[in-house]
Amino acid sequence: xxxxxxxxxxxxxxxxxxxxxxxxxxxxxxxxxxxxxxxxxxxxxxxxxxxxxxxxxxxxxxxxxxxxxxxxxxxxxxxxxxxxxxxxxxxxxxxxxxxxxxxxxxxxxxxxxxxxxxxxxxxxxxxxxxxxxxxxxxxxxxxxxxxxxxxxxxxxxxxxxxxxxxxxx
Numbered sequence: 001x002x003x004x005x006x007x008x009x010x011x012x013x014x015x016x017x018x019x020x021x022x023x024x025x026x027x028x029x030x031x032x033x034x035x036x037x038x039x040x041x042x043x044x045x046x047x048x049x050x051x052x053x054x055x056x057x058x059x060x061x062x063x064x065x066x067x068x069x070x071x072x073x074x075x076x077x078x079x080x081x082x083x084x085x086x087x088x089x090x091x092x093x094x095x096x097x098x099x100x101x102x103x104x105x106x107x108x109x110x111x112x113x114x115x116x117x118x119x120x121x122x123x124x125x126x127x128x129x130x131x132x133x134x135x136x137x138x139x140x141x142x143x144x145x146x147x148x149x150x151x152x153x154x155x156x157x158x159x160x161x162x163x164x165x166x167x168x169x
Contacts, residue, residue, distance in 0.1 A: 028049060029051075030165050033067075035159070044069045100120055102118060143162070
């Protein structure tokens with residue numbers, strides 16, 4: 001257990017410019033997407049919302065996802081990400097209502113965020129994953145696509161596509 005009294009009141013780190021870049025994702029977003037058949041889920045469509053906010057002094061982005069597929073499957077997830085100054089990358093961990101978790105790293109170039117990570121299927125097999133998100137210049141929408149690899153990144157297969165619309169900042 002971390003004892004907060006061990007820290008002085010003026011020693012809390014301040015968000016860096018890199019932390020502030022994550023603010024593009026803050027807000028309530030509605031989204032819809034399509035899934036390709038994969039080791040993780042069957043093909044289909046889904047709709048949902050994500051609520052994202054900066055937490056812990058602006059050092060972390062917390063995102064809470066909930067969507068429902070056209071087959072009635074309910075997906076829920078909590079995601080935490082931050083900027084790691086020692087590796088100069090964004091890192092994150094996701095936790096899902098089926099008990100699965102994922103970890104990833106991200107980079108940003110302008111309005112485009114690129115993610116690479118790993119994901120476990122229902123049988124416990126580990127796959128590489130990657131995605132690309134592009135946020136509109138006006139901050140009102142975003143599009144994303146994901147892929148996975150079963151052969152350590154030699155070949156990539158489509159996984160999902162999504163469009164987001166900001167409902168509330």
